[in-house]
Amino acid sequence: MPIVLGALVAIVSLVVIAIPFLRRSGEAVSIRLSGELERLTKLRSDLYDQIGQLQTDHAANTISDDDFSHQLLELRVGAAETIRLLDQLGYEEEPKDPPASLTRESLEDEIAALREVNSQQRSGTDE
């Protein structure tokens, strides 16, 4: 009986490890793509978290106004760039609970407005 059980485990193992060779799949590209999507969504989520934490620290008065503005801008630019790359990959998911005062819409509106101002300033400088 123990030998039969051992043989059974061996046969099951062989079948399980042989399956990938027996089926045709074109998963490689989609795996690479989903890996990139996951990296970007994780990065976006981390940036959202950091913005939320920064806001909490600022509200709790543990960070100065200057440092807050400087760090917030850096993080928002990072978040916007990540969202743009995600959009290019056709990604359409959203964290359930973005940090306070940071919905995707508000972030995108704000960054679009900033870009508008920047482009106006640039065109003014060019002229």
Place this chain on the structure above:
Amino acid sequence: MAELGTMSLLLAFALALYAGVGSVVGARLGSGDLVMSSRRSSYMAGLALAVAVGALVYAFVTHDFSIEYVRGHSDRAQSQAFTWVAMYAGNEGSLLYITAIFTAMSMVSIYVSPRRLEPSRPYIIAVLMGITVFFLAVLLTLADPFAPAAFDAGRGMGVNPLLRHPGMFIHPPLQMAGLVGVAIPFAFVAGAMIAGQTRDQWLDAARVSAIAVWAVLSAGVLIGAWWAYTILGWGGYWGWDPIENVAIMPWLVLTAFIHSVMVQKRRGMFRMWNVALLSMIFVLGQFGLFINRGGPVVSVHSFGASTIGSIFLGFMLFSAAFALVIFLWRYPALKSDRPLESFLSREAGFLVNNFLFLGVTFVTLWGVLFPLFSEFANNETVTVSAPWFNRINGPILLAIVILMGIGPLLPWRRTTMTSVQRWLTIPIGIGMVTMATIWISGVHELWAVIGFGALSLVMSAVLEEWYRGTMAQRRAGHNFASGWWRMVSGNRPRHGGYIVHIAIIALGIGVIGTSFFQQRADVALAPGESFTLDEYRVEYVNTENEQREDRISEWANVNVFKGDEQIAELAPWRAFYPAFNMASVRASIHNVPLVDIPGFPEYLNPGLEDLYIVPNEFLEDGRVVLRISINPAAWWLWISGPVFIIGTVIALWPAPLLERRTVPAHRRIPSTPQPAESVGV
């Protein structure tokens, strides 16, 4: 069952070897099928090892004394419950256990590893399976748990008397899992380095696995301390024993890593440092296995000198060389994105924290190695005992506690001295007031007073941080409780960490209480005689004994009085096991509240002190030699455990799940001329 066990081990060896080699070859040849097949093979190796463990446990439970290992570690007289766990009571079985638990942890790690680590995954599997193959090779050649007994005597030796304790069900499995589990975060970073994913792709996987292993090791160490307290009969819980030391060293460096990894996550700094820390943790884990498995240092925990000690030493040296080669190979790619902007910053606080943890680690390592060097160089046997460790490590640990109070109040990047003064005024003030109050109340143990001051500094820093955060939430319209919870859930790693700091405070109170204020006496009492220690009078009534197949047990019945009131009847016992020529004692511990708090359950009273009685010897003239101790604040040591777990669970709790939602095309952000690298994307 021996046949099934051996077959399963051979099968696991073949599967693990195929998984390790196949994944690397598959990655090199670009064969996704081979990589996937190898990955599945690693899962099946776990299954085969589970069958091997099941076969050994079955052999124990059915008293199959035809297997040498079962004969040597169980008998029919011992409690049936211990036959279920006796499989890890000896060298061979415990090696099978660590192989199985390591492979199980590897399976989970491989299965849940993020997709962004896809290029690294074959190498991660190779590292994990390489370790598994090593363990299995040792099991199959030098430490076979299924080897037949020379003859079947129909009975066994029984499990080691010191292991017959409820702690046996929890401490060894956790401790061994933690020690071997430190290879998991290392495998993530090593695999990523080999695959060229040298930025932060491995960060979350390494961080989460490191915290999980850290929690397992913490629980193992704490339960081991409780076990030692109740059974070893010396009234202590930590003796800087070599095996305790080799367990605590990876824990210390893991603690350093858990802090410094936050800097990498938040600021993109300390990448190289974190790779070095994980390599160090891995090598220290191997060092622990070497010392534990027949290494040259004698300990109550080790399996004694054996030939496999040198095999583990060789594997440790190979592991160190492997980690060093990978580190040097990828060194240029590991440089940080940013410099340290200011020494008045949280990053700098974490760096100092790391140096202090490494300081304690190297002092402890030196204490373990010095006797070996001394014997090698001078042929002189030297023992490094607890007072030496306490004298050197004590002040460093105190500095770590003080930094625990200051560090969290420092912001990221930089701040000004004025701001630091403003944030630290209250915690430092509370620390000073605590010290003054304790001193005035008549306690003049300087280090204890400073220790209590440092602990109150940490507690007030945590409370100040929580108060500020909660008040900020209240200004946003939340009530106090929901505001606090929103603050905690908004940054779980940070606030989970603060809860762990509170557990450290509890641990610190227990350590100070039992180290500086313990009272102890060894007395020989005849029936009817009593002895008074502080407020307690211990009266020895009589002795009872019982003879069993495997042991002769004796109980000392004692009455305990506080003033004129009898507060307890205790029966500490001592048993002699002829088969082992060994005695085992079990202390009787009575928790006495120093202050009665009306309506408060006694076991939750924070003012408890332990009256601890253990019978060291029963003399032929009818007297008994009792060791009586009063251990103030020991309760705090054990209550820290659940707090540790709560803090770790909060720190590891996953982020909110994602929900699918369509983003209208007109809201999508258009392409921007800004290069992705400039924002770390």
